[in-house]
Structure formats: C-alpha cells, structure tokens
Amino acid sequence: MRFADAVEFALDSLRKRRLRTFLTASGVMIGIGALVSMISFGKGMQKNVSEAFKASGLFNTIMVMPAGAGIPLGDPDRPLRPPEKTARADAVLDEAAVAEISRLPGVRMAYPEVNFPALVSLEGEEEFRLVQVIPAAVLASGTAQVRWGRSYASDNEEGVIVSRTLLRRLGTSEPGAGVGKTLRITSVSVDFGQLAGLDLSTLFSGQKLPVAREGYDFPIVGVTDVNAFGGGPGALQSDVLIPPGTARRIKRLPFTSIWDLLRMRGGRLGYSAVSVKLESLADLERVASRVREMGFTTLALADQFEEITRAFYVMDMILAAVGMIAIVVAALGIVNTMVMSILERFREIGVMKAVGAGDKDVKRVFFFESGAIGLVGGAAGCALGWATSLVINRIVNLLLARQGMPHFDYFAFPLWIFLGAVAFSLLVSLVSGIYPARRAARVDPVVALRHD
Amino acid sequence: MNKPPLVRTQSLAKAYLLGDVRVAALEDVTLAVGEGRFVAVTGASGSGKSTLLNLLGGLDTPTGGTIEVGGVLISAMDREALARFRRFGAGMIFQSFNLLPSRTALENVELPLVFSNVDKKERRRRAAEFLAKVGLAHRANHRPSELSGGEQQRVAVARALANGPRLLLADEPTGNLDTRTSREIVGLLAELNRDRHLTVIMVSHEESLVREFAQDVVRLRDGRVIATESLA
Numbered sequence: 001m002r003f004a005d006a007v008e009f010a011l012d013s014l015r016k017r018r019l020r021t022f023l024t025a026s027g028v029m030i031g032i033g034a035l036v037s038m039i040s041f042g043k044g045m046q047k048n049v050s051e052a053f054k055a056s057g058l059f060n061t062i063m064v065m066p067a068g069a070g071i072p073l074g075d076p077d078r079p080l081r082p083p084e085k086t087a088r089a090d091a092v093l094d095e096a097a098v099a100e101i102s103r104l105p106g107v108r109m110a111y112p113e114v115n116f117p118a119l120v121s122l123e124g125e126e127e128f129r130l131v132q133v134i135p136a137a138v139l140a141s142g143t144a145q146v147r148w149g150r151s152y153a154s155d156n157e158e159g160v161i162v163s164r165t166l167l168r169r170l171g172t173s174e175p176g177a178g179v180g181k182t183l184r185i186t187s188v189s190v191d192f193g194q195l196a197g198l199d200l201s202t203l204f205s206g207q208k209l210p211v212a213r214e215g216y217d218f219p220i221v222g223v224t225d226v227n228a229f230g231g232g233p234g235a236l237q238s239d240v241l242i243p244p245g246t247a248r249r250i251k252r253l254p255f256t257s258i259w260d261l262l263r264m265r266g267g268r269l270g271y272s273a274v275s276v277k278l279e280s281l282a283d284l285e286r287v288a289s290r291v292r293e294m295g296f297t298t299l300a301l302a303d304q305f306e307e308i309t310r311a312f313y314v315m316d317m318i319l320a321a322v323g324m325i326a327i328v329v330a331a332l333g334i335v336n337t338m339v340m341s342i343l344e345r346f347r348e349i350g351v352m353k354a355v356g357a358g359d360k361d362v363k364r365v366f367f368f369e370s371g372a373i374g375l376v377g378g379a380a381g382c383a384l385g386w387a388t389s390l391v392i393n394r395i396v397n398l399l400l401a402r403q404g405m406p407h408f409d410y411f412a413f414p415l416w417i418f419l420g421a422v423a424f425s426l427l428v429s430l431v432s433g434i435y436p437a438r439r440a441a442r443v444d445p446v447v448a449l450r451h452d
Numbered sequence: 453m454n455k456p457p458l459v460r461t462q463s464l465a466k467a468y469l470l471g472d473v474r475v476a477a478l479e480d481v482t483l484a485v486g487e488g489r490f491v492a493v494t495g496a497s498g499s500g501k502s503t504l505l506n507l508l509g510g511l512d513t514p515t516g517g518t519i520e521v522g523g524v525l526i527s528a529m530d531r532e533a534l535a536r537f538r539r540f541g542a543g544m545i546f547q548s549f550n551l552l553p554s555r556t557a558l559e560n561v562e563l564p565l566v567f568s569n570v571d572k573k574e575r576r577r578r579a580a581e582f583l584a585k586v587g588l589a590h591r592a593n594h595r596p597s598e599l600s601g602g603e604q605q606r607v608a609v610a611r612a613l614a615n616g617p618r619l620l621l622a623d624e625p626t627g628n629l630d631t632r633t634s635r636e637i638v639g640l641l642a643e644l645n646r647d648r649h650l651t652v653i654m655v656s657h658e659e660s661l662v663r664e665f666a667q668d669v670v671r672l673r674d675g676r677v678i679a680t681e682s683l684a
Contacts, residue, residue, distance in 0.1 A: 005566050016554055351550045354511060355564040355611060356539025358532050446512045449550060 010368035032381025035323030091295025106283030132238035156245035338436030350448025374429020465516030495672035543612025
C-alpha cells in the first residue's frame with residue numbers, strides 16, 4: 001500500500017466519524033495548548049529576567065565584600081568566592097581599597113554600595129526607605145533607567161532620583177508631575193553633646209536617647225520606572241538615589257546594622273560592599289582573582305546568572321510536567337477512540353484483508369489515523385495556547401497597570417515551541433496508535449467476515 | 453489432460469477449539485481441481501463448505517494436511533505471504549457481498565489494486581474496465597446502498613478479478629439473491645470460467661444452479677468428502 005493511499009484511507013475514515021475525531025483532537029488540542037502556554041510562560045519569565053540583567057549592566061559587575069562571615073541575607077547559596085589564602089588578613093574595604101580596585105586593568109569603575117535608612121517625605125506624606133548613594137557616572141552607564149526628568153549631572157548636584165513606586169506611595173500618582181517637587185530626607189546621627197552624660201542602664205526606663213534628627217530638602221530631578229524583574233544584589237532596587245557628594249552633607253550614622261560593626265578589622269569600618277564594573281566580561285576572572293588577592297570576597301553576577309538559569313530549567317520542568325498531565329489524558333483519549341474504531345470497523349478490516357491487505361497495510365492505516373489526530377490537535381493546540389497566553393497577558397497587564405506596573409510580556413514564543421509542540425503531539429499520538437494498530441492488524445478475517 | 457491441477461489438497465483438516473472441546477470442521481479432505489474447471493461444493497450447513505473455501509482462499513490456515521495452488525504450497529505460508537496470495541492468487545466473493553459501504557462501486561473494485569501498489573490512474577482504468585465487464589459501467593459512482601443485490605454481487609465479482617487471479621472462490625454467492633438474479637450471477641461466473649479460462653470453486657446448496665452450470669460437484673458431510681462427481 002502506497003503512503004499516499006494510506007493517508008487517504010486514514011483521512012477518509014476520520015472524516016466519516018467527524019464528531020469523534022473532533023472530540024479526540026480537541027483533547028489533544030487542550031493538552032498541547034496547556035503545554036505550550038506553560039512552557040512559553042517559563043520562557044517568558046526567563047527572557048524578562050535575563051533582559052533585565054543585561055539592561056542593568058550587572059553581567060559586567062563583580063561585587064566585592066570584606067572577608068569573613070557573610071551577612072545572613074538573601075540567597076545562602078550565592079556563589080561567593082573567599083579571599084586567596086595568601087592575602088592579608090586585615091584588609092579593610094575602605095576608600096583606599098576602592099581606589100586600588102579602580103586602578104586594576106579591565107576595571108571601568110568601582111564604587112561603594114552605600115545606603116542608609118531614612119524617613120522620606122513629600123507634601124506631608126512619609127515613608128521609611130533605604131537611600132542609596134550612587135555616583136552620577138554609574139547612573140550614566142545605564143544602571144538605572146530614568147524615565148521621567150533626568151539623571152543628576154554630577155556627584156555634587158543638589159538633587160535626588162526617586163522611583164515611580166515611592167512617588168505613588170507619597171501621593172503623586174503621575175510620575176512626570178513629581179519632577180521638580182521637593183523631597184525631604186530625614187536621617188539620624190549621634191548627638192555628641194548628650195553622649196557624655198548617658199547612662200546605658202537607664203535607656204529603657206524613659207531616658208532620652210542621645211540622637212539627633214535632621215531633615216534635608218532636595219529637588220526631585222528624575223523618576224525611575226518600576227523594574228519588576230531587576231532582581232539580584234547590586235540591582236538598583238532602592239527607591240531613592242542620591243549622588244555621593246551631596247550625600248556627604250547628610251549627617252548620619254556610618255553603619256546601617258550591628259553586623260557592620262561586628263565585621264570591623266582593627267577598629268576600622270570600611271564599606272560593606274563595592275560594585276566593580278568591568279570593561280568586558282572577559283576580564284571577570286582576572287579582576288576577581290586580583291581582588292581576592294587583596295583580601296576580599298567576590299561575587300560575580302555572571303556566575304549567579306548561571307544559577308538562575310539552572311533554576312529556570314527546574315521551573316520549566318515543573319511547568320512541562322503539569323502540561324504533561326493533560327497530554328497523558330489526551331493520549332488515553334486517542335487510544336480509546338482508535339480501539340472503538342477497530343470494533344466498529346471490524347468487518348471493514350476483514351474485507352481489506354480478504355482482498356489482499358497485509359498486516360502492515362492495516363497497521364499503517366490505523367497508525368496514520370492516530371497520527372493525523374495528533375498533527376491536527378497539535379497545530380490547533382499551538383493556536384489555543386498562543387491565544388490563551390495573549391488573553392492572560394492582556395488581563396494581567398490591565399490589573400497590574402492599575403498598580404502602576406509597566407507593560408510586560410509574560411509569555412515568550414520562540415518558533416521552536418510551536419515546532420516542538422506539533423512534533424511532540426505527533427509523537428504522542430503515534431505512540432498512542434501502536435496498540436490499536438497492532439490490534440487491528442491481528443483481526444482474523446474469517447471471524448470478521450462471518451455471516452451476519 | 454496431463455496438466456497438473458491448479459488446486460490440490462492432501463488430507464486437509466481444520467479443527468477449532470470450542471472451550472475445551474475440539475471440533476473438527478474439516479477432516480481428511482483430498483481434492484484436485486483442474487485449471488479452468490467450474491467446481492461446485494455442496495453440503496448441509498455446518499458440513500465445512502465455507503471452511504474449505506476460506507482455507508483455499510488463504511483467509512484461514514489448516515490444522516492438518518496441505519494445500520497447493522498453482523504449484524505453490526500455501527498451507528506453509530506466513531501471514532505476509534498469505535496476504536500476497538489473497539491479493540494475486542485467488543479472488544473471493546461472499547454471500548453478503550462485503551463491499552465497503554462508504555466507497556463507490558468503482559472504489560470497491562479498486563481496493564485490491566490499492567494493496568498491490570498500482571498507481572491511482574491505472575487503478576481507475578482497470579477498475580472501470582472490470583466494472584464494464586460485469587455490465588456495471590453506468591453504476592460506477594454509486595455506493596453499495598444505491599445498488600441492487602445483484603449489482604452489488606457483480607461489483608464484488610469485478611473486485612475479485614481486479615488483480616487478475618486464476619482462481620475465483622465464491623462462498624454462497626446467491627444466498628442473498630432472488631432466483632432470477634441468482635441465475636444471472638452464477639451465469640456470469642460460468643461465462644468468466646468459459647471465456648477467461650478462470651477456475652471457479654463455488655459453494656452452493658442450490659442443486660438446480662449447480663446442475664445447470666457446474667462441471668464437477670464435491671459433496672461434503674460433517675467435514676468429509678462423501679462424493680465427487682463430474683457433470684460435464
């Protein structure tokens with residue numbers, strides 16, 4: 001039997017049982033549709049995260065931290081690399097160390113990660129926030145995208161950049177309108193005048209603490225958009241950015257937590273972290289090892305991104321496993337339909353055999369029938385998965401837009417998803433067809449043709 | 453008449469298991485049918501006529517003895533070889549016609565050609581030719597449900613001949629037909645036998661038709677040959 005004839009026989013038989021063919025193919029369509037949207041969701045999230053990573057320039061960044069115990073924050077499995085054994089044990093991550101790192105070949109810039117807690121207020125509304133100190137040059141390198149207004153032009157400019165989210169919290173829902181308003185940053189420092197007479201043991205019985213509060217006013221020069229996927233250490237997730245020269249004027253405590261004090265070496269504090277931007281990713285290993293030789297711990301975000309990618313593989317697997325449940329149900333539907341079809345076409349199979357059809361011919365016709373169901377169901381499933389994803393994406397974006405989130409495509413559809421889905425559907429349907437096809441081929445013509 | 457017979461069976465036997473009981477449908481059947489003969493097989497129902505025909509047509513396999521058709525031992529063939537034998541070696545027609553209801557007369561005649569890999573154009577041509585031969589050229593595009601019983605059996609005859617076998621096996625071909633149509637159909641078989649030198653083995657219990665058209669009669673009872681006679 002020729003290939004074309006077998007296809008024609010198979011299609012003819014499917015046409016004869018239109019409703020059942022439609023229902024069975026619908027099962028496949030739903031299964032493949034679920035799989036396609038699940039996988040495209042996984043791929044979409046991965047794409048968003050990696051694009052945010054790339055846009056933030058964090059790939060080319062090494063985080064440098066003091067040696068010693070890590071602060072128990074964030075991911076405990078971060079690929080931290082401790083200092084080299086040969087390094088000095090009392091290295092402090094101070095201004096001199098930052099300058100030395102800056103001079104290493106391959107380093108574009110190095111700047112300390114400095115932030116301090118403050119009370120920020122705008123037109124009577126208040127919020128607690130970490131204020132992050134960021135040099136103008138770092139901002140200019142694309143670390144944060146200022147959507148409204150502009151970046152500050154120098155490290156001494158009197159101006160701050162705030163996030164769209166913070167503006168909303170402070171009562172200004174139109175980000176553009178926030179530019180030019182005055183933000184008050186209130187910080188706390190030690191009141192040395194009171195310090196002398198302080199009796200620590202009476203601290204909790206009502207005595208006034210020797211601290212001073214002071215507010216500073218800055219014009220808002222720019223507003224950043226929300227970055228839902230800009231995760232990772234060093235990403236500018238702070239809601240208030242301020243240039244270092246200007247920040248120096250703000251009286252504040254030189255540490256944000258007791259951990260900073262516990263980490264001191266020889267009474268010297270140093271920075272808790274320094275970001276090192278590289279000229280290119282190729283310099284990463286060389287610069288990182290030089291920094292470790294200086295006695296500091298390094299964390300390469302490129303290494304961490306690999307871990308994130310691995311985590312996405314796991315997520316893809318889980319999503320695919322959920323989609324597979326629907327596929328298994330669809331496959332059982334195909335087996336059921338095909339076995340029913342054998343019972344109905346018992347006599348027809350007998351006739352085919354009586355006029356000379358071999359086992360292979362009969363097998364082929366049934367095999368092609370289930371294959372056709374898989375092919376059509378798979379193609380329709382791609383369309384369904386795609387359409388469903390568009391609808392979900394639209395709804396989610398509408399809902400999140402109300403909370404001030406920008407538009408995101410939560411699903412990604414590389415071509416291989418569609419091709420893979422159709423091929424997979426075909427494979428599943430062919431596997432589902434093996435048993436029915438064998439059974440059809442084994443039909444005994446004498447029994448099938450026995451007088452009715 | 454020294455030509456070897458087209459069909460020869462030796463101690464042919466077929467037994468079934470009905471539960472634990474062994475039932476002999478055919479026992480020790482030794483026959484020889486010369487090429488170009490028209491042989492009728494008669495007997496009461498359950499005498500093993502259809503079983504014999506199914507064995508000769510390669511639809512069934514014997515539990516004992518041998519079958520030779522055209523010098524080839526078909527009782528020793530595997531499933532694939534048997535399918536090939538059914539395709540080219542013997543055409544069969546049945547009491548209930550066994551046409552595919554969803555296909556036209558022409559497509560039904562084409563069916564054996566589909567399984568012998570004949571291309572579509574040639575298939576159409578040959579099928580039309582055979583339909584014309586059985587007098588149904590004008591009914592080519594009708595489905596079986598639109599044809600009379602006699603017409604359906606003619607389509608079945610055309611189908612059985614499509615691949616050009618030397619042997620035609622007819623299992624009660626007139627069982628579902630009225631007397632006049634029955635005569636026409638058996639007449640058609642006799643004509644093919646005469647004109648195309650086709651060997652015909654027909655199971656029938658209509659003695660008058662057998663007497664009118666057959667050259668030899670094989671009588672079966674309880675799975676055994678009880679008599680063979682030559683009528684012409």
